[in-house]
Amino acid sequence: MILRPATPDDAPAMSRILWDCVEISLPFLPQLHTRDEHVAWFRGSLMPEHQVWVAEVDGEVAGYIGWRDGWIRHLFVHPDAQGRGIGPALLARALEARRPMQLWTFQQNARARRFYEARGFRPVEFTEGEGNEEKAPDVRYLWEP
Numbered sequence: 001m002i003l004r005p006a007t008p009d010d011a012p013a014m015s016r017i018l019w020d021c022v023e024i025s026l027p028f029l030p031q032l033h034t035r036d037e038h039v040a041w042f043r044g045s046l047m048p049e050h051q052v053w054v055a056e057v058d059g060e061v062a063g064y065i066g067w068r069d070g071w072i073r074h075l076f077v078h079p080d081a082q083g084r085g086i087g088p089a090l091l092a093r094a095l096e097a098r099r100p101m102q103l104w105t106f107q108q109n110a111r112a113r114r115f116y117e118a119r120g121f122r123p124v125e126f127t128e129g130e131g132n133e134e135k136a137p138d139v140r141y142l143w144e145p
Contacts, residue, residue: 001056001057001062001084001085001086002055002056002057003053003054003056003090003093004053004056005051005052005053005054006047006052006053006054006064006066008042008047010042010054010061010064011038011039011042011043012039013054013060013061014039014042014054014061014064015035015036015038015039015042016035016078017062017063017076017077017078018038018074018076019031019038020078020079020080021078021079024079025079025082025109025111026106026108028106028108028136029106029134029136032133032134046066046073047066050066050067050068050073051066051067051094052064052065053065053066053090053093053094055077055086055089055090057081057084062077062078062084062086063075063076063077063081063086063087063090064076064090065090065091065093065094067094067101070100070101070102071101071102072091072094072101073103075087075090075091077090087115088119091119095143095145099145100142100143100145101142101143102124102140102141102142102143103116104132104138104139104140104141105139105141106134106136106137106138106139107136107137107138107139108137113139116141116143119143120143121141121142121143122141122142122143123139124140124141124142126138126139126140127139127140
């Protein structure tokens with residue numbers, strides 16, 4: 001596995017990862033955007049405004065993370081690549097600065113919740129989803145070094 005900063009050329013692979021995660025691992029969520037809209041958002045918003053890193057396995061992008069200002073905005077690993085240490089490696093990269101970090105995940109996403117809690121994140125706020133695009137109940141987590 002290779003961790004490296006993302007480039008605009010990674011946006012299509014990142015879009016595929018996000019799309020497949022919603023379809024396969026998060027079936028309770030709607031697909032609100034097309035793959036092309038995701039690519040445009042990665043290139044036009046996430047990458048310019050955040051630190052974004054990808055994990056490559058056998059020359060293919062298998063996961064990515066984006067963070068800034070104490071917030072993890074996205075962390076996704078393709079369903080076919082989960083369970084291989086990619087998520088922990090990406091998260092460790094974002095936490096290297098040893099500063100408090102927050103993130104939101106969906107209450108129904110039990111796997112993600114277990115993942116974060118096993119790494120020292122603790123839930124600090126639960127909502128009914130009024131603040132997210134999907135309108136799905138979510139939970140805010142906080143990690144403190």
